[in-house]
Amino acid sequence: MSSTFTMSLPLLFSINLLISISHISEAAPVFIDNYCPDTKPFLPNSTYQTNLDILLSSLSSMAESASNNISSSGGFSNATGGRYPPDQTYGIFLCRGDIDASTCSNCVATAAQDIGWRCPGKRISIIWYDICMLRYSDQPIYSVMQQLPAAKQVNGLNVTEDPSGFFQLLNETMDDVLRRAPSSGSGKKVAAAEAELVGSQRLYTLAECTPDLTASDCGTCLRSAIARLPLETPGGKVFTPSCNVRFEVYSFYDPDLVTVVTVAAPPPVRLLSPPAQVTAPEAEFPR
Numbered sequence: 079m080s081s082t083f084t085m086s087l088p089l090l091f092s093i094n095l096l097i098s099i100s101h102i103s104e105a106a107p108v109f110i111d112n113y114c115p116d117t118k119p120f121l122p123n124s125t126y127q128t129n130l131d132i133l134l135s136s137l138s139s140m141a142e143s144a145s146n147n148i149s150s151s152g153g154f155s156n157a158t159g160g161r162y163p164p165d166q167t168y169g170i171f172l173c174r175g176d177i178d179a180s181t182c183s184n185c186v187a188t189a190a191q192d193i194g195w196r197c198p199g200k201r202i203s204i205i206w207y208d209i210c211m212l213r214y215s216d217q218p219i220y221s222v223m224q225q226l227p228a229a230k231q232v233n234g235l236n237v238t239e240d241p242s243g244f245f246q247l248l249n250e251t252m253d254d255v256l257r258r259a260p261s262s263g264s265g266k267k268v269a270a271a272e273a274e275l276v277g278s279q280r281l282y283t284l285a286e287c288t289p290d291l292t293a294s295d296c297g298t299c300l301r302s303a304i305a306r307l308p309l310e311t312p313g314g315k316v317f318t319p320s321c322n323v324r325f326e327v328y329s330f331y332d333p334d335l336v337t338v339v340t341v342a343a344p345p346p347v348r349l350l351s352p353p354a355q356v357t358a359p360e361a362e363f364p365r
């Protein structure tokens with residue numbers, strides 16, 4: 079795949095002096111973007127459609143059976159539909175490393191349903207949500223590192239008070255997750271890092287690769303994704319087929335389900351002037 083698209087969609091943020099985060103039990107997946115390049119389309123009654131239906135239902139049932147199996151960590155699977163090229167289809171799903179198996183299963187089911195109407199007739203497609211990604215192709219994709227296309231979202235605000243301090247802090251936390259995620263083990267390639275900001279704010283970062291990649295391919299993918307992050311805003315995400323990175327000034331992952339390192343960062347950095355709180359949208363993980 080050679081085509082690239084990069085999107086900048088300002089997120090909706092409210093700046094409030096009051097922090098109001100409602101508590102939610104299971105996060106609904108928030109759609110980020112989809113990618114379905116123009117290829118020779120398949121027809122509704124074709125063998126490819128049949129194979130794709132088989133593939134999507136196996137991915138959904140793999141995610142579901144992981145959620146019924148307490149000894150399975152879930153979060154990632156691959157499958158195939160059909161046996162012979164060119165109509166064989168290959169698929170993968172990845173859930174964010176801190177997501178429990180039942181939330182993961184719910185996200186994969188949503189993705190398997192939505193990818194059909196978001197990318198009708200496409201032989202290659204990817205759909206990203208904040209907590210999971212599902213993709214399929216008519217070529218093998220398992221353990222094939224792909225750093226493009228990259229879907230990007232930025233926080234619409236600017237770091238106004240100490241941009242160079244923030245940049246340096248972000249650089250240090252990104253260096254930390256970049257070092258740890260590729261070799262994090264236990265069937266996952268994910269790492270999170272935090273740092274203190276002035277006041278009660280913190281910086282939260284998370285980086286993850288699909289666990290079928292080698293550590294070295296994971297590092298390559300993450301370096302390229304990090305290089306696409308907007309560094310002048312207090313929040314950003316980049317999603318690619320093989321890896322993703324995200325940072326926010328509010329908590330968005332479950333610190334009990336992913337290894338978090340706190341990066342020491344003297345002196346503390348102030349974010350916005352006048353001091354304001356960037357609050358999490360409703361669906362984010364409450365602390």
Ligand SMILES: *[C@@H]1O[C@H](CO)[C@@H](O)[C@H](O)[C@H]1NC(C)=O
Nearest residue numbers: 120121122123124125127128
């Ligand atoms: C698909 O095949 C069925 C039975 O062969 C036929 O009735 C239907 O019209 C076909 N649909 C399309 C969209 O070609």
Ligand SMILES: *[C@@H]1O[C@H](CO)[C@@H](O)[C@H](O)[C@H]1NC(C)=O
Nearest residue numbers: 143144147148149150151152
């Ligand atoms: C549950 O998950 C474990 C670990 O992945 C696996 O070895 C085992 O076969 C699974 N059990 C069932 C019933 O699927």
Ligand SMILES: *[C@@H]1O[C@H](CO)[C@@H](O)[C@H](O)[C@H]1NC(C)=O
Nearest residue numbers: 155156157158218219220221
């Ligand atoms: C996942 O991909 C690997 C490598 O291509 C393959 O050996 C394995 O059978 C696939 N798993 C499934 C469930 O299709």
Ligand SMILES: *[C@@H]1O[C@H](CO)[C@@H](O)[C@H](O)[C@H]1NC(C)=O
Nearest residue numbers: 233234235236237238310311
């Ligand atoms: C952020 O900075 C850019 C470039 O300086 C500017 O164009 C933009 O309007 C600023 N955004 C806000 C929300 O202040």
Ligand SMILES: *[C@@H]1O[C@H](CO)[C@@H](O)[C@H](O)[C@H]1NC(C)=O
Nearest residue numbers: 249250252253254256304305
């Ligand atoms: C952090 O900054 C250093 C020095 O400029 C650079 O070599 C490194 O690649 C940066 N790290 C990240 C993750 O961008």
